[in-house]
Structures are given as C-alpha cells and as structure tokens.
Amino acid sequence: MDPAIESLIDLGLPLAFLVGTYFVGSAIEARHYRSIRAREGALQRLPAVTFRSVPAGWEVLESGLVTGSVVISVDYFKRFLAALRNLVGGRVKSYESLLDRGRREALLRMKEEAAARGCSAVINVRLETTRMANSRRGGQGTAGLEVIAFGTGLRLRGDPA
Amino acid sequence: MRFDSRLPDDAVNVSPTHPAREALTLVAGVAVGVMALVVVLAIAIEAVIPWIPPSFEARIFSNRWLASARNTDADRQAPELDDLLARLAVHWADNPYDLHIVAIDDPTPNAFAFPGGWIGVTTGLLDSVESENELAFVVAHEIGHFRDRDHLRGIGRGLAFALAMSALGLTTTNAAMRVATISGDLTARAFDRSQESRADRFALAVVAAEYGHVGGAMDFLTRLPRPEDGAHDGIRHYFSTHPLGEKRTDALRLWVRENGWPDEGPLRPWSGRAFGSAE
Numbered sequence: 001m002d003p004a005i006e007s008l009i010d011l012g013l014p015l016a017f018l019v020g021t022y023f024v025g026s027a028i029e030a031r032h033y034r035s036i037r038a039r040e041g042a043l044q045r046l047p048a049v050t051f052r053s054v055p056a057g058w059e060v061l062e063s064g065l066v067t068g069s070v071v072i073s074v075d076y077f078k079r080f081l082a083a084l085r086n087l088v089g090g091r092v093k094s095y096e097s098l099l100d101r102g103r104r105e106a107l108l109r110m111k112e113e114a115a116a117r118g119c120s121a122v123i124n125v126r127l128e129t130t131r132m133a134n135s136r137r138g139g140q141g142t143a144g145l146e147v148i149a150f151g152t153g154l155r156l157r158g159d160p161a
Numbered sequence: 162m163r164f165d166s167r168l169p170d171d172a173v174n175v176s177p178t179h180p181a182r183e184a185l186t187l188v189a190g191v192a193v194g195v196m197a198l199v200v201v202l203a204i205a206i207e208a209v210i211p212w213i214p215p216s217f218e219a220r221i222f223s224n225r226w227l228a229s230a231r232n233t234d235a236d237r238q239a240p241e242l243d244d245l246l247a248r249l250a251v252h253w254a255d256n257p258y259d260l261h262i263v264a265i266d267d268p269t270p271n272a273f274a275f276p277g278g279w280i281g282v283t284t285g286l287l288d289s290v291e292s293e294n295e296l297a298f299v300v301a302h303e304i305g306h307f308r309d310r311d312h313l314r315g316i317g318r319g320l321a322f323a324l325a326m327s328a329l330g331l332t333t334t335n336a337a338m339r340v341a342t343i344s345g346d347l348t349a350r351a352f353d354r355s356q357e358s359r360a361d362r363f364a365l366a367v368v369a370a371e372y373g374h375v376g377g378a379m380d381f382l383t384r385l386p387r388p389e390d391g392a393h394d395g396i397r398h399y400f401s402t403h404p405l406g407e408k409r410t411d412a413l414r415l416w417v418r419e420n421g422w423p424d425e426g427p428l429r430p431w432s433g434r435a436f437g438s439a440e
Contacts, residue, residue, distance in 0.1 A: 011339075011343055014339050018184070022180065022181065022184075026180070033171075037168070040168050040169065041168065044166045044168060045166055047164050047166065077180070077184070078180075080184070081180065081183060081184055081187060084184075084187035084188065084190075084191055084340065085187060086330075087191060087194075087329060088187070088190065088191070091176060093175075093176040093178055093180070093183055094180060094183065096174060096175045096176055097175045099174075100174045100175050103174075104169060160164055
C-alpha cells in the first residue's frame, strides 16, 4: 500500500474515532445532566445528609438501609485526553464530569429508593467509588467505575424540618 | 435546625474548560514536545556517530543472516553484482568499509544499506532495471548511505525514540502513543529526506565517474509509482521518507547541470539476473 495512504489510515482512523466518540459522548452527557437536574429538582425536598445520628425533634417510625449504585464507563475520547494528561500532569478534567455524574446519579438512585419506601429523609449518607478491573490486559485496564451511595432511610412522623 | 434544600452546584466539581479545546491544547503540546525530543535525539546521535569506527560497527553488526544468505547462494549469486559493487566502490577513495552485496528474494524493487557494509538489492529490482547504469545508481546510492553513515542514524534515531517512549510508559496500543509516534515520525522523515538527497548526489557523482555520463541513471526514479493527483503532493511530502519522484529527479537534473556531466551516453546492458546458474 502507498505509505501516504497507510499513514493517513493510521492517523485518520483514530481521529475519526475521537471525533465520533466526542460527539456521541457529549450528547449522552448532556442528556444525562438534563435527567439528573430534573430528578434532583423533583427530590429536592428529601434531605440526604451525613449526620450519624437522628437530629433532635425527628420522630422516627421506621429505619433501614437505602442504597443507590451506578456503573459508569470512560469513552474513547475521554480516555485519550486522560492519557495525554498523564504525560504532563495536572487536572484530569475529562474524568471530572464523568465522576460528577456518577456521584449525583448514585445519590439520586438512593433517594429514589428511599422515596419509594416512604422515607422522608436519609441520614449517615456515604459515597464509595470502586474501580472495576478489566479482565483483559492482566487487570491493568479499567472496565468501569462503580459509585455507590448508601445511608439510613428514615420514615418520620410529619416532615423533617 | 432548618433544612435548606438547595440543588447541587454544577460548577464546583467540573472544570469549565471545553473538552475539544482541552484536546487541541494537549495534542499540540505533546506533538511539539515529541518533535523537540526527536530533534534533540537526532542532534545527540549526530554527535555520537563520528565516535563509532566502521570496524567496530562491522564487529557489532556482523549480519550473520545476510552473510549466511550470501553463503548459501554463493555459487548462484550473479558474479556481475560483486563486480559492479567493486567497480563503483573504487570511486569512494577513503572507503573504510569492507562492502558486500547480496540479492534478496523479494519481488518489490528496493535496495537497503545494512550496518557493517552490507548492501541488499531485491530480485524485483534486478529484474526491473533496464541497464547496468540504472542499477549502478541505486547501488551507489546505498554506498552513499555508508559514506554518510545514514544507516547508523536511522537505527540510532529509531532506538533512541523507542527508548524514550517506553521510558514515558507509552505502549503501542495507547492513543496518546499514536500522537507521539506520528509527530515523531513526521519529524524523523524530514531528516530521512535530506539524507536521501545527499545519497542521490553521491550516487550521481559515482555513476558519472564510472561511465563518463549519467544517462540512464535516473530511470529507476522515473519508473517509481507516481501519485495519481499532484494536488496531494503537499501532504505526501511530509509522509514520505524519500523526496517525491518528480521533485527528486528535478533536483538531480539541476545537480547534473551544475556539475557539467553529460546526461546521455552509451548504456551498458544488465543481464537482469539475480542469481547465476547453479551448475
């Protein structure tokens, strides 16, 4: 094959992947953020706080563990940006929005579970992040991240105030 | 205690930089860094090469596989090849190399300069040349690489670049590695092209000295595949290791005129054989 064409394929194919995953990834991210904001608005009145104990004045009828977890993956474009960033150091900005979405989605799912069980507040909320190793590449690659939010859902007499 | 139900702030945990802008900045930064690295490596190698004597080079690169290919085919290798090399090498007065030539069984017309003084010519080349003068230009071009020690440059740059990339922890599967490799390659090819031009001019001088004219010498270049559309030449130039066909011959014709070499004369026929008869 003509070496110029070969080089163009070598250069063009990943470039096409980058441009493609950039647009697809951005569209998915924008849609996800729209959904996150709408659901956050809907659940705004359900407090999820990090207190370890029940605030004074709350009359608890029932309590139980509520969880919300999400598994997120990195797209080709974000991974490419992070790989370049690894060379020079600094904030890995391409992963920031990804993890922000992950945390907010996990909290939302937890609140949704709490609301479905009739809870009007969640206390002692914790967030944890786990890297899921890729079975290929000797476990070196990242298959995705899990963000889990959990806390104690409380069914209260009256509204939390 | 009052519960203040505010919505999360979008701007706190996510940097506002646009990802496309971030991508362009990073790619440009890495590309410029790698290009600078290649230039620095090339300069370093330039400084090292004079300190490597050809005898040391021959000892390190004994080219066992080439030598053995040569020995297996010793009876069959066309003696005309050795004869041609010997006649051309005479025109390089202070040649420190013990030059060898070997025919490589490969249909693609090509020739190589291997470290230690070995020249490889493919059977495809030997079958396609129309005169000895044409083959002489190609062989002399490879001798030119030995005179300028370009084969060491190529190996040295490749090795130094590979070492630098692995030191940075970049592997071939990595997309970042592609950015680095492509920008490194493009920079290295600029060096390659200037080496090829030097070797071309040396080859013409040798051919002119041997035959008294440079007729037929550039036939090989004019028969190289040409791009269909000249519009791509601008881009192709940066991707090619050798100067592009037309540009290359134009530069050589100018060189011929400047030196006053006759550009026509009787051509010596080439048998067109890679190997002698086996009996």
